[in-house]
Amino acid sequence: MSDNSTELLHEVADSEYKYGFVTDIESEKAPIGLNEDTVRFISAKKNEPDWLLKWRLKAYQHFVSLTDKEAMPDWAHLNIPEIDLQAISYYSAPKQNPEYESLDEVDPELLETFSKLGIPVQEQERLVGIAVDVVMDSVSVTTTFNAELDKNGIIFCSFGKAVQNHPELVKKYLGRVVPYTDNYFAALNSAVFSDGSFCYIPKGVRCPVELSTYFRINAAGTGQFERTLIVADDDSYVSYLEGCTAPQRDENQLHAAVVEIVAMESAEVKYSTIQNWYPGNADGVGGIFNFVTKRGICEGDRSKISWTQLETGSAITWKYPSCILKGDHSVGEFYSVAFTKGKQQADTGTKMIHIGKDTSSTIISKGISAGNSQNAYRGLVRVNRGAENARNFSQCDSMLLGDRCGAHTYPYLEISNPSAQVEHEATTSKVGEDQIFYCKARGISETDAIKLIVNGFCKEILAKLPMEFAVEARNLLAIELEGSVG
Amino acid sequence: MLEIKNLHVSIEEEQKEILRGLDLKVGPGEVHAIMGPNGSGKSTLASVLAGRDGYEVTEGSISFDGDDLLELEADERAREGLFLAFQYPVELPGVSMSNFLKQAVSSVREHRGLDALSAGDFLKLMKEKAALVHLDPALKARAVNEGFSGGEKKRNEIFQLAMLDPKLAILDETDSGLDIDALRIVADGVNTLRSSDRSFVVITHYQRLLDYIVPDVVHVLVDGKIVLSGDKSLALKLEEHGYDWIRDESALPAS
Ligand SMILES: Nc1ncnc2c1ncn2[C@@H]1O[C@H](COP(=O)(O)OP(=O)(O)OP(=O)(O)O)[C@@H](O)[C@H]1O
Numbered sequence: 245m246s247d248n249s250t251e252l253l254h255e256v257a258d259s260e261y262k263y264g265f266v267t268d269i270e271s272e273k274a275p276i277g278l279n280e281d282t283v284r285f286i287s288a289k290k291n292e293p294d295w296l297l298k299w300r301l302k303a304y305q306h307f308v309s310l311t312d313k314e315a316m317p318d319w320a321h322l323n324i325p326e327i328d329l330q331a332i333s334y335y336s337a338p339k340q341n342p343e344y345e346s347l348d349e350v351d352p353e354l355l356e357t358f359s360k361l362g363i364p365v366q367e368q369e370r371l372v373g374i375a376v377d378v379v380m381d382s383v384s385v386t387t388t389f390n391a392e393l394d395k396n397g398i399i400f401c402s403f404g405k406a407v408q409n410h411p412e413l414v415k416k417y418l419g420r421v422v423p424y425t426d427n428y429f430a431a432l433n434s435a436v437f438s439d440g441s442f443c444y445i446p447k448g449v450r451c452p453v454e455l456s457t458y459f460r461i462n463a464a465g466t467g468q469f470e471r472t473l474i475v476a477d478d479d480s481y482v483s484y485l486e487g488c489t490a491p492q493r494d495e496n497q498l499h500a501a502v503v504e505i506v507a508m509e510s511a512e513v514k515y516s517t518i519q520n521w522y523p524g525n526a527d528g529v530g531g532i533f534n535f536v537t538k539r540g541i542c543e544g545d546r547s548k549i550s551w552t553q554l555e556t557g558s559a560i561t562w563k564y565p566s567c568i569l570k571g572d573h574s575v576g577e578f579y580s581v582a583f584t585k586g587k588q589q590a591d592t593g594t595k596m597i598h599i600g601k602d603t604s605s606t607i608i609s610k611g612i613s614a615g616n617s618q619n620a621y622r623g624l625v626r627v628n629r630g631a632e633n634a635r636n637f638s639q640c641d642s643m644l645l646g647d648r649c650g651a652h653t654y655p656y657l658e659i660s661n662p663s664a665q666v667e668h669e670a671t672t673s674k675v676g677e678d679q680i681f682y683c684k685a686r687g688i689s690e691t692d693a694i695k696l697i698v699n700g701f702c703k704e705i706l707a708k709l710p711m712e713f714a715v716e717a718r719n720l721l722a723i724e725l726e727g728s729v730g
Numbered sequence: 731m732l733e734i735k736n737l738h739v740s741i742e743e744e745q746k747e748i749l750r751g752l753d754l755k756v757g758p759g760e761v762h763a764i765m766g767p768n769g770s771g772k773s774t775l776a777s778v779l780a781g782r783d784g785y786e787v788t789e790g791s792i793s794f795d796g797d798d799l800l801e802l803e804a805d806e807r808a809r810e811g812l813f814l815a816f817q818y819p820v821e822l823p824g825v826s827m828s829n830f831l832k833q834a835v836s837s838v839r840e841h842r843g844l845d846a847l848s849a850g851d852f853l854k855l856m857k858e859k860a861a862l863v864h865l866d867p868a869l870k871a872r873a874v875n876e877g878f879s880g881g882e883k884k885r886n887e888i889f890q891l892a893m894l895d896p897k898l899a900i901l902d903e904t905d906s907g908l909d910i911d912a913l914r915i916v917a918d919g920v921n922t923l924r925s926s927d928r929s930f931v932v933i934t935h936y937q938r939l940l941d942y943i944v945p946d947v948v949h950v951l952v953d954g955k956i957v958l959s960g961d962k963s964l965a966l967k968l969e970e971h972g973y974d975w976i977r978d979e980s981a982l983p984a985s
């Protein structure tokens with residue numbers, strides 16, 4: 245690559261995080277540190293029933309029983325600094341904590357935060373078909389479009405509220421897809437999760453609106469442990485959107501969310517994410533550590549779960565949205581764009597576990613690396629012995645911007661049934677000097693050329709996102725690629 | 731319009747001199763053809779004119795419409811009105827033709843102080859210019875050059891030429907890979923675009939193209955230099971006798 249393009253790419257790679265600001269809303273924090281009392285404090289704060297406290301305590305016991313070796317994952321292509329779990333406060337709620345009737349009652353500063361993100365809640369509300377359950381720090385602040393949802397018998401509320409109002413549903417499904425024994429971070433989350441979202445779509449209902457949650461980590465030094473549970477009953481459909489950005493700060497923030505999805509017979513769940521947390525400054529200081537466990541089970545026959553994600557933020561991303569294809573003829577999909585720059589590290593991918601007969605899965609992953617970043621795809625396709633006629637198609641494309649970054653692909657196959665048909669394609673390309681020159685020869689600037697080429701590279705994935713999200717995603721990518729952000 | 735004086739160009743990495751004292755002067759509205767054996771430096775000249783990285787101009791000057799061309803970046807040259815139809819057009823996967831051209835046209839228009847086109851006017855322009863080279867309308871909806879046939883790629887270059895309305899267009903072997911009908915269509919398109927304020931430099935190996943696009947001057951480029959210039963009859967002579975006789979002739983004074 246020429247000096248010019250290299251320079252530009254470095255500039256792109258070093259461009260600053262645009263969404264760095266801290267909203268000053270007083271929060272009520274748990275005492276710093278992690279022990280059994282922390283778990284009890286959180287549970288008490290949230291008025292939880294006894295069974296849930298017991299479940300949390302069991303998770304905590306399991307967590308502390310894990311040896312160092314079982315603890316932090318060391319197999320990922322990540323360089324993870326030591327995280328002092330005793331230096332974190334595990335609960336923080338905005339002090340004024342009522343549910344609002346209308347947006348007028350919402351703290352103006354909060355609304356301001358959203359408008360800085362370019363996603364004013366007002367506009368969200370007006371955008372037909374979007375209900376927003378805003379998670380500010382860890383407690384739900386506002387929920388809209390409830391009436392429309394109520395009419396269809398759809399439950400969409402904060403996790404805490406679901407525990408109060410629908411304990412039987414929560415009890416039945418909590419930990420069913422991601423048990424607290426699953427991994428270190430899932431155990432931690434199960435012990436200290438603060439809030440999150442709950443969603444239940446009754447039999448035969450097509451959710452008429454996109455369910456959307458904007459997460460935001462706000463209070464300095466608060467780890468965020470979200471818990472999301474989505475249950476789609478027989479013959480139902482829901483599209484769920486999760487998006488997030490975080491304010492700039494200097495200390496690392498730990499984020500260990502758990503998302504569980506259950507799709508019953510012929511149900512379909514589409515889960516879309518834009519992840520744009522603070523990645524740290526150009527020297528790699530600060531930034532979110534994002535250790536997420538996301539998994540769905542296609543419980544019933546002909547059910548379908550589809551994950552689509554655009555990952556641009558966080559200092560470290562460790563995330564593998566997965567599908568357990570248990571029902572016959574069930575379908576799992578994973579579509580991902582991961583963009584890393586500066587000193588970011590991402591190790592992301594999926595697991596497709598084929599159990600039922602005639603199941604199929606599709607994996608398309610696009611990794612774009614710039615600056616000094618490292619971007620790894622890690623995917624497992626497992627076909628169990630009884631999974632007759634399983635099919636998988638995987639495609640992993642990596643694009644390198646510059647020569648100081650890395651792209652890695654780790655596909656794992658475990659095939660125990662000879663009838664399986666598995667296809668894997670992988671490519672790695674550099675944004676070509678030829679391509680940039682071709683654009684420039686048509687009057688297009690180098691920055692715009694890179695934007696065009698990168699957008700073209702991930703177009704098929706962005707097109708999978710719901711419309712409003714797709715626009716936002718393209719803007720976000722453009723901002724990330726912008727040489728100088730002003 | 732274009733004046734090249736004593737141009738010496740080497741490949742940056744190889745210290746190899748490709749153009750060795752090239753002179754060329756193209757007036758407004760003129761059409762110049764450049765012919766010459768493989769590897770003589772024709773595409774190198776086109777690349778240097780368009781501003782591709784990787785070439786070092788060690789000596790000489792290029793002025794374009796009064797400006798020092800070598801001072802400008804490739805994208806600035808394009809906006810100033812220099813157009814290169816590539817010998818090997820580049821594929822841009824996932825980038826739609828319309829999106830690509832929208833950006834190109836708007837940056838060129840902005841630079842020239844013209845108003846941005848409305849979406850409707852832009853589509854109309856695309857339609858009109860595509861018709862000029864009989865470009866299949868379906869291609870406009872596809873990614874730039876991706877999966878285009880060789881001939882479609884070449885037509886697409888002339889389509890882009892028409893969209894960007896340059897002052898000087900350099901066609902690098904636009905005729906190679908075209909079937910007989912397409913050759914005539916492309917040549918007709920180019921002829922339609924000829925005007926008193928648009929010049930052309932047409933690089934070709936085949937005299938046939940010059941039957942359709944009749945040049946004002948024909949130059950012969952050998953070993954990085956223009957060794958002979960003449961009117962269109964020169965092309966016929968080359969077709970008949972090849973390049974050896976020129977090589978021999980031009981070798982004479984040197985030895
Ligand atoms: N980037 C490069 N690196 C090394 N050599 C190069 C490079 N570009 C051009 N050359 C060499 O310079 C010489 C001229 O090449 P050029 O492509 O200009 O020839 P041409 O006249 O266009 O030939 P053709 O008729 O085959 O298209 C050739 O010997 C070629 O190998």
Ligand SMILES: [Mg+2]
Nearest residue numbers: 772773774817
């Ligand atoms: Mg050539």
